[in-house]
């Protein structure tokens with residue numbers, strides 16, 4: 633019998649929850665949620681449910697993840713209906729593997745409910761297709777954050793040569809190193825690049841530049857919210873930054 637639902641909450645706008653995610657939230661008895669899940673989503677949960685902030689931020693030590701897994705198993709064992717709510721899609725940089733393994737190991741059934749990931753949200757906001765015929769033939773979901781907190785060990789040349797769109801998660805702090813590696817690997821310094829903070833939310837912010845210039849722009853702005861970086865030829869077709877900003881302010 634399924635006790636636990638690993639549910640994607642999307643970018644934070646309640647309108648972008650799936651109907652299934654909403655139904656599960658409304659009938660949950662326990663909700664374990666991440667720091668990316670905002671109050672507007674939590675307000676939709678069953679008022680009688682215990683809401684537990686497990687506050688995992690990207691790149692935290694694995695012991696924090698181990699504690700979350702243990703708590704998830706403990707709550708499921710009480711027999712209550714448990715929803716594990718994650719920002720975006722649980723299967724994209726969501727540490728779902730660890731939680732599924734812990735549940736399997738404990739003999740607890742679970743179900744995954746997909747959510748809208750940050751890259752899809754940003755693409756919608758920018759009116760920008762991440763794949764474009766003849767311009768971007770592939771889309772790569774890339775982490776900007778290595779296991780030890782620094783740069784990840786990517787095959788930089790392969791990513792640069794692929795010529796597709798790079799959607800970089802958790803890359804705001806490491807952006808200058810990422811950009812340097814991509815340029816060294818052969819990517820043009822003026823490759824169109826974007827950074828979007830809080831995509832899909834009314835207080836979203838956008839920076840747009842060539843790859844070489846984006847790190848200093850972002851560093852100067854010091855964003856506090858989650859930031860997605862998009863790099864690739866297709867980014868040259870995004871709406872102009874001031875148009876997006878104006879549209880956001882009008883919302």
Ligand SMILES: C[S@@+](CC[C@H](N)C(=O)[O-])C[C@H]1O[C@@H](n2cnc3c(N)ncnc32)[C@H](O)[C@@H]1O
Nearest residue numbers: 719720721724749750801802830831858859860
């Ligand atoms: C641990 S990952 C979780 C990704 C999530 N599972 C998803 O599918 O979007 C956290 C990273 O996702 C990106 N992210 C999540 N929500 C975002 C948003 N609303 N705007 C911009 N980036 C976001 C940022 O790169 C952030 O550092």
